[in-house]
Each structure stands twice: as structure tokens, then as C-alpha cells.
Amino acid sequence: MKTMNIPVHLEQLLSRTATKHDLSIAQLVERSLERGEGKLTSSGALSVETGAYTGRSPNDKFIVKERSVADRIDWGKVNQPIEKPVFTALYKKVLAHLHEKKELFASRGYAGADQSFRLPIHIINEFAWHQIFARQLFIRPDNSDQSLSKEPFTIVSAPSFKADPKVDGTHSEAFVIISFEERVILIGGTEYAGEMKKSIFSIMNYLLPVEEEVLTMHCSGNTSSTGEVALFFGLSGTGKTTLSASPDRLLIGDDEHAWSEDGIFNIEGGCYAKCVGLTEDKEPQIWNAIKFGTVLENVSVSDENGEPDYHNVSLTENTRAAYPLHYIPNALEPSVAGHPTxxxxxxxxxxxxxxxxxxxxxxxxxxxxxxxxxxxxxxxxxxxxxxxxxxxxxxxxxxxxxxxxxxxxxxxxxxxxxxxxxxxxxxxxxxxxxxxxxxxxxxxxxxxxxxxxxxxxxxxxxxxxxxxxxxxxxxxxxxxxxxxxxxxxxxxxxxxxxxxxxxxxxxxxxxxxxxxxxxxxxxxxxx
CATH class of the missing domain: 3.90.228.20 (Phosphoenolpyruvate Carboxykinase; domain 3)
Incomplete structure (x- = not known):
């Protein structure tokens, strides 16, 4: 891969003493609280607000029109093209912006529970709580993981950088741009953490079918104790997470999967559950997963006792809880199973x-x-x-x-x-x-x-x-x-x-x- 001539290289950002690498969840929660990014709820979860952007911003998502992918992409309203020089100029500005920050957060992870198909990921964040989100939603590496020696995709997230559409070629102050050749996801102008998760999913939806002949799917999945696998397809809010988190079955994952010649595997390492109207009676597994290490997005929380009010939608109906897969007691780990029935x-x-x-x-x-x-x-x-x-x-x-x-x-x-x-x-x-x-x-x-x-x-x-x-x-x-x-x-x-x-x-x-x-x-x- 040919690397762009960028004044402030990713390597320089990663090597700065101000960049904190692979902090533990406890350390990241502590930094989030000290920086005023959020507050703890009565169950120990970190409650945050995402400002004006409480959901995905589809009109602000682009793919760089690069020679190696241009003939395969289904260009249109969903996959909006942005020219390489326009992206390059904006990328330089974002990196320069981050270089001036007193503190950044970086970590590693990967997408794809099946080691034959996993994609290494590097994440650079401006906010500590965004780094918690990434650590919980992506699969965490261990010492035996050899896939991280492969060339990773890097998420560069700069919520405080606001684009100028007239100058930067975007549609608004917010942007989410994927470059397959530079292997970069550039995010700015939005604090909604879900953009990181969905951008990696979009990348896997290209790489696995094209390079590996593996089907990727927007679905949740679970399996019985005897190996009968079920998949649940649907858009956000239709019940994928709720219906797959069943106490009498093993959870494979709640949102993103792939189907190879060997069977099903989860692309993620965590769950991103809608929690509007959440009750312990109806959804006990999600309720009990909201504890220390979980990120609660845009949920109203009492200042007196720290109790979340899941029925309060004053901020948005798209309230969310982000937690690692192992917070579900009957999660299947590693999240790899056979063919669905x-x-x-x-x-x-x-x-x-x-x-x-x-x-x-x-x-x-x-x-x-x-x-x-x-x-x-x-x-x-x-x-x-x-x-x-x-x-x-x-x-x-x-x-x-x-x-x-x-x-x-x-x-x-x-x-x-x-x-x-x-x-x-x-x-x-x-x-x-x-x-x-x-x-x-x-x-x-x-x-x-x-x-x-x-x-x-x-x-x-x-x-x-x-x-x-x-x-x-x-x-x-x-x-x-x-x-x-x-x-x-x-x-x-x-x-x-x-x-x-x-x-x-x-x-x-x-x-x-x-x-x-x-x-x-x-x-x-x-x-």
C-alpha cells in the first residue's frame, strides 16, 4: 500500500507521550470521569451524552473513490463517493487537529471471531469514553493473537473537529469516510460512537465477500446446547438483540455475523443494545449487563441516586447500552458456531x-x-x-x-x-x-x-x-x-x-x- 504524504503521520500520533495506549477499562472510566465526559450510574455503568448526533448520520458517510475498489462499489445514496484529493486534504487537517490535543487514547482489537478471517483494527480516539466503547464492541486481542501482525484498518475519530462543507467537500460539519487503499476510517464532527462500529461492519461487508467468498450479514445469532443455530435479521430496533439474548440458548452475537463454509462467526466482541423502555422482567440479560464497564448512551439518569430512567426519551429514543459479549452469562466464546437450521x-x-x-x-x-x-x-x-x-x-x-x-x-x-x-x-x-x-x-x-x-x-x-x-x-x-x-x-x-x-x-x-x-x-x- 502506498502511504500518503501526510505532515502529521499516524505513527507520530501513536508515539506521542500524550497518547495513552491500551488503558484498562477501569483506567478509561477514571479518565472519562476526570475529563467530565460522563457519570456513573447506580449499577456502575458510565452514562454519557452524544450531543446533537444521537444516531447514525447516513448523509455524511462517504467512501473514497479509489481505483482498486471503484468498479465494485454500488455507488449511490448509501455509498457516496468522495474524491481522493478531497479526502487527503481533510485527513491532513484532522491529524493536525489531533496532534494539538493534550491527550489521546489508542488501542488495538479486531473484527471477526474466526481467526481465519479476522481483521486487525487500530483505534485512535479523542474521548476516553469512545475508547471504552471501542474496547467493548470490538474483539479484544490476547497474547496468542497473531493476526495483529497483518495490516490493520485504523479508526481516527475526532469529534471536536467540525468540517466546513464549502472547503472540505462534506455535506455538513460531520463526516464518516472510508478509504480502502489507505485502510483508514476518518470520523469527525459527531460524538455518536456507533459510527465506529458500523464503519468496521461496512468494511467487512466488502472484504469478506470479495476476498474470502464469505457472506456477511446484519443479524444476531444464537445456538442451542446441541448446536442448532438460529439467525435473526433486521434493522435497528426490530428485536435482534432482544430476541437473540435468550436464557435457554447460547448467544453468538447481537448484530453482525459472517457465514463461511465452516459455519457462523460473530464479527464483534460486544453488544450494542437499544434500551428504550428496558425492564428487568422483559429483558433480564440486557438489564443485568448494564454494570461497570458498560457505556450508556443518552439515557436520562437521576442526579440524586444515579438510577437510569429507560422510559425517558427526552434526549432520544435511540438510547443504547454498549457492553462486552461476556457480560451475557450464556454467551458463546469464542463466538463461532455451525451452520444455521x-x-x-x-x-x-x-x-x-x-x-x-x-x-x-x-x-x-x-x-x-x-x-x-x-x-x-x-x-x-x-x-x-x-x-x-x-x-x-x-x-x-x-x-x-x-x-x-x-x-x-x-x-x-x-x-x-x-x-x-x-x-x-x-x-x-x-x-x-x-x-x-x-x-x-x-x-x-x-x-x-x-x-x-x-x-x-x-x-x-x-x-x-x-x-x-x-x-x-x-x-x-x-x-x-x-x-x-x-x-x-x-x-x-x-x-x-x-x-x-x-x-x-x-x-x-x-x-x-x-x-x-x-x-x-x-x-x-x-x-
């Missing part, structure tokens, strides 16, 4: 017309994977204040550098090869759309997921929905029969039909953008 696509249907659970035939699985229908939930992206119906290809479009069909074709082949059962589960609304209907009860969703994983739905008689063509089970243990059929939960059947046809039309309109799709997949959508 069940896949569940999670959707938060704001229209309130999709069934709580339905069985998908292989061609339907491909259709719904490519569609990626869900709702953006409040706070998960900048400017989203209430659920918005959206289609996110492969349930992870914001993080996919390659064309969507590349991932879909890989998944379809793996589903067929390993004879995987696939279900579509609606964790959104029932009895009416958002604002009228009710969010589907989590206890019912858990019962449906459990029945799917245990094979209890395979032999149960189904009813085919006349609009969406989905096979809906007539019964499910622990769930009232009426809950399973969405039209029976609406007071006005005509209103249901109208909304269902409206959503079906949106499916058709969205799918029209795909070219060269096999006829059996095209026919697997709404009628």
Missing part, C-alpha cells in the same frame, strides 16, 4: 398488516431478503422522530458497499445447501397502523420464535394470506389464535384491506428497481 427475518411493520409470524418458501425468503421491509424507528437515524416505513435491502442497506444481489445470491445458495427453515416475524404493530394499533406483545413474539426454533410450527396447518401470499400458522403454543391472523385484530376489516393493499403496492414499487431477478422470486411477492 433456522433464519428469522424481523420487521417492525408500521402499517400493522403483516402477520406476527409466517413461514417462507425459499423463493419468498429471497424476495423478502432483497426487499428488507421494516420501519426506521425513532432516533436510529438523524431526523427520524417516529416510525417510517422503509425498504432496506438485505436488512442492512446502509452498511453494504456491494450491489445487493451479491449478498442475496450468496444467502440463497447457503439456505438451499443447508436446508434452512426461514420465517418472517413482525415485531411491529397489530390491530391498526402506528398511532392506532398496538406494538405486538414481546411475550407473544418470544413464544412464536421459540416455536419456530424448536420445530413446533413445521407440521402445523397454515392459512395463506390472500394479499401477501404468506403462509400463516393457525396455531402457535403460547399465542392466542386470533393474534396470528392480522385482519382479525382490526376493528374495521375494510380499513385493514386498504392498508394491506397499500403496503403490497409499496413492495411492488420497491422491487421494480432490481433487474435480472429470477421469475420465481418475482412471483414470490404480494399478489
Amino acid at each position: 433456522t433464519i428469522i427475518f424481523l420487521t417492525a411493520d408500521a402499517f400493522g398488516v403483516l402477520p406476527p409470524i409466517s413461514k417462507l418458501r425459499p423463493e419468498q425468503a429471497m424476495y423478502h431478503f432483497l426487499s428488507g421491509y421494516t420501519s426506521k424507528l425513532a432516533g436510529t437515524e438523524r431526523g427520524v422522530t417516529e416510525p417510517e416505513a422503509t425498504f432496506s435491502t438485505c436488512f442492512g442497506a446502509p452498511f453494504l458497499p456491494l450491489p445487493a444481489y451479491h449478498y442475496a445470491e450468496m444467502l440463497g445458495n447457503l439456505i438451499k445447501k443447508h436446508d434452512v427453515n426461514v420465517y418472517l416475524v413482525n415485531t411491529g404493530w397489530s390491530g391498526g397502523p402506528y398511532g392506532t394499533g398496538q406494538r405486538i406483545d414481546l411475550h407473544y413474539t418470544r413464544s412464536m420464535v421459540s416455536a419456530a426454533l424448536n420445530g413446533e410450527l413445521i407440521e402445523i396447518e397454515t392459512i395463506q394470506d390472500p394479499i401477501f401470499g404468506l403462509d400463516i400458522p393457525k396455531q402457535c403454543p403460547g399465542v392466542p389464535d386470533a393474534v396470528l391472523q392480522p385482519r382479525t385484530t382490526w376493528e374495521n376489516v375494510n380499513a385493514y384491506e386498504e392498508k394491506a393493499v397499500e403496503l403490497a403496492s409499496k413492495f411492488k414499487q420497491n422491487f421494480a428497481k432490481f433487474e435480472g431477478i429470477a421469475e420465481d422470486i418475482l412471483q414470490a411477492g404480494p399478489k
